[in-house]
Amino acid sequence: MDMTLNAFTLSILTGLQLGSIYVLIALGLTLIFGTLGVVNFAHGALYLIAIYLAVSINNALGFGLALILVPPILFIIGVLLERGLIQRFYDRPHTDQILVTFGLAIVIQELLKWAFGANNIPFSIPSWGNGIIFMHDYLPFLEGFVVYPKWRMILVVVAIVTVSAVFALLHLTRFGLVIRAGMRDAEMLQFLGVNINRRFMVVFGLGAMIAGIAGVFGGPVTQVSPEVGMQLLVPSFLIVVIGGMGSLGGAVLASILIGMAQSFTAPYIYINTIIIYLITVIILLVRPRGLLGAKGVFE
Amino acid sequence: MTDVKSENTNHKAGWSRRDVLKATSAGAAAGVTPMFFTQNAWAEEALGNYPVKGSEVVLGFNVPQTGAYADEGADELRAYKLAVKHLNNGGGMLDTLKPSKLTGNGILGKKVTYVTGDTQTNADASRTSARRMIERDKVIMVTGGSSSGIAIAQQYLCNELGIIFMCGLTHSNDTTGKDKQRYGFRHFFNAHMTGKALSPVLSKEYGKDRRAFHLTADYSWGHTQQESMQEFTEKEGWSTAGNIMTPLKTTDFSQYLSQVLNSDADVLILNHYGANMVNSLTNAVNFGMRDMQKNGKNxxxxxxxxxxxxxxxxxxxxIDGVLGTSGWNWALQDEGSKVFVKTFTDEYGFPPSQAAHTCYVQTLLYANACEMAGTFYPPEVIKALEDFKFTGAGNGETLYRGSDHQCIKNILVMQGKSPAARTSEFDYLQIVDEVDAKTVDYDPAIFGGELGPYVPA
Structure with a gap:
């Protein structure tokens, strides 16, 4: 293998930042799936709303306000969506859930296209995040000149912070305890007198809010056009499946795995386009429950 | 009923011997006259949707109304509607196109109407839509599209069904190369012509000792664009460091750009179009590639x-300073371009795109060919278009080459304007050079392909 250390480092960094976008979308997806049992095909559209909101606020009022406003707005949209539509489908078959959320995704996509046009909207990166990092200044083992965009490194940091925050919420708080219990056995929790529905509403809002964070930081990377939501949805779903349905740790692991695989196969188009499916098939053959799927969950 | 019959019988009986002889000799004279003395002689058999019945003729505008090229499709549709308006009422390029038999009174005296379809930038969807227009709406001609894959798919279908297809925006060498069809015509230029026009400008601007890395959209157009750019830049003395095919739906190109960063290339050639190019260029800028030095050069x-x-x-x-090519630009100052820009802007409030220009011209050229042929019969219209030379349509003297149905015309080398240099919200590119038709001309045999018969089997 003639890959140099520099090339290897660049591929690792690219794999990490690809994985970061995936994890920010897959996290919300697996959270909603794990707790509510809803296959939310509209999650990509939530990301789409987030990037359009973010780019509009960013271009008019600046990035700071986009960062402050977009995640809470997405939380509210998520709550309204759950109360207005999704909760009516909790007891319906998965096929109904897929149809209604997929339909919703198309409606949102076409509405945004109608409002903003089909072309890309330039998302300017704030000045403090613009430019490149000279990686050879930080990594002495690199030879010569190795650079990487600063914004993409910020994205990796944002993903790490978001994942840590969600883990802390689920593992260190009482709210998290109830949610985790609900993921294992919602019915039993209701017998114990816990109002799980209200918490589910919050979880849906939380998932949407993570999509909001992804939109603010991911918009300049994935670009702002109406197709982006659907394009990210499929890999994100596969990541949820590979990681293990409803497993947050699995989603993180699978995101990094898929990001790395895409990065390292980039020069080979025919493998690059199928690698994500290839990995899915192999993992599901070897571990049908996914990487970190727990026994008894969604089986 | 009996009375009527007897009247008819009486009328027939009214023919005198002299009348019969006169009619016979006239018929005999007509019969022995060689067909080539008769202007516009054609066999009157039904073909495609010919003959056109009624007082109206229907054109089919099949453009991407959804999907990645929807904005371009919307602009194409605006141009088509304007062309129909001008064909029926006069105005626009009807006043500048030469030679022209267009009168502003429809086509061959029939009022022009149209139906629209959505290609969705998807070959299957475009074929379904074209077939619906042909079979249900009885269109005499189909035109449109904003992708070579889609143009080629429709061209094959239309060729089978005996319907002329006037390509919209398609730039692959294959459209009028290996996939050319007797019933398909392209006014837009192609990747080969881009390579030929652009490479000398590149070597003049950036020097002859350059090393290029290509990122290429993985479909017909991207492949031929990359081949042509590699061929002509290497003729200028450049070398090629690598090429990566990127899936058409890619939005984040970081994985491919990492490979470019890691190579020794000092030029990045983005063989991407539409949203693809927007994304790859934006990503490349984020990677610092516009401010980077390689091999001691920018x-x-x-x-x-x-x-x-x-x-x-x-x-x-x-895009500030980035070089490329275009088929046409609204800033051109020839009479044809000026009148088109004015009428389009009056109608819609903003200037037309190059996609709008090519679609508008294609519609007029088809209509004019019908007028020249004196019929809608497709083989005759095709013959009228083949080797038709014209001016006044925005690209100087243009030839619709008969051997491959490719228009040979001037093309533009363009450069992105800096934000400070822009004078309006539509002013993004400046014309660096107008490369004349002779310079970009080429031997059609290099791409192979067969046009096929005038009457489809």
Whole structure:
């Protein structure tokens, strides 16, 4: 293998930042799936709303306000969506859930296209995040000149912070305890007198809010056009499946795995386009429950 | 009933011997006259949707109304509607196109109407839509599209069904190369012509000792664009460091750009169009590639096929100074371009794109060919279009080459304007050079392919 250390480092960094976008979308997806049992095909559209909101606020009022406003707005949209539509489908078959959320995704996509046009909207990166990092200044083992965009490194940091925050919420708080219990056995929790529905509403809002964070930081990377939501949805779903349905740790692991695989196969188009499916098939053959799927969950 | 019959019988009986002889000799004279003395002689058999019945003729405008090229499709549709308006009422390029038999009274005296379809930038959807227009709406001609894959798919279908297809925006060498069809015509230029026009400008601007890395959209157009750019830049003395095919739906190109960063290339050629190019260029700028040095030279980015809509999507700060080619630009000052820009702007409030221009011209050229042939019969219209030379349509003297149905015309080398240099919200690109038709001309045999018969089997 003639890959140099520099090339290897660049591929690792690219794999990490690809994985970061995936994890920010897959996290919300697996959270909603794990707790509510809803296959939310509209999650990509939530990301789409987030990037359009973010780019509009960013271009008019600046990035700071986009960062402050977009995640809470997405939380509210998520709550309204759950109360207005999704909760009516909790007891319906998965096929109904897929149809209604997929339909919703198309409606949102076409509405945004109608409002903003089909072309890309330039998302300017704030000045403090613009430019490149000279990686050879930080990594002495690199030879010569190795650079990487600063914004993409910020994205990796944002993903790490978001994942840590969600883990802390689920593992260190009482709210998290109830949610985790609900993921294992919602019915039993209701017998114990816990109002799980209200918490589910919050979880849906939380998932949407993570999509909001992804939109603010991911918009300049994935670009702002109406197709982006659907394009990210499929890999994100596969990541949820590979990681293990409803497993947050699995989603993180699978995101990094898929990001790395895409990065390292980039020069080979025919493998690059199928690698994500290839990995899915192999993992599901070897571990049908996914990487970190727990026994008894969604089986 | 009996009375009527007897009247008819009486009328027939009214023919005198002299009348019969006169009629016979006239018929005999007509019969022995060789067909080539008769202007516009054609066999009157039904073909495709010929003959056109009624007082109206229907054209089919099949453009992407959804999907990645929807904005371009919307602009194409505006141009088609304007062309129909001018065909029926006069005005626009009807006043500048020469030679022209267009009168502003429809086509061959029939009022022009149209139906529209959505190609969705998807070959199957475009074929379904074209077939619906042909079979249900009885269109005499189909035109449109904003992708070579789609153009080629429709061209094959139309050829089978005996319907002329006037390509919209398609830039692959294959459209009038290996996939050319007797019933398909392309006014837009192609990747080969881009390579030929752009490479000398590139070597003049950036020097002859350059090393290029290509990122290429993985479909018909991207492949031929990359081949042509590689061929002509290498003729200028450049070398090629690598080429990566990127899936058409890619939005984040970081994985491919990492490979470019890691190579020793000092020029990045983005063989991407539409949203693809917007994304790859924006990503490349984020990777610092516009401010980077490689091999002691500034790293340069080249976008072989440019459009105003793409430039707008990428943002003028990102395209500032980037070179590429276009088929046409609204800033051109010839009479044809000026009248088209004026009528389009009066109608819609903003200037047309190059996609709008090519679609508008294609519609007029088809209509004019019908007028010249004196019929809608497709083989005759095709013959009228083949080797038709014209001016006044915005690209100087133009030839619709008969051997491959490719228009040979002037093309433009364009450069992105800096945000400070822009004078309006539509002003993104400046014309660096208008490369004349003779310079970009080529031997059609290099791409192979067969046009096939005038009457489809």
């Amino acid at each position: 790293l340069e980015i080249v976008v072989p096929l440019y459009s105003r809509l793409m430039a707008k999507g990428a943002g003028s700060a990102n």
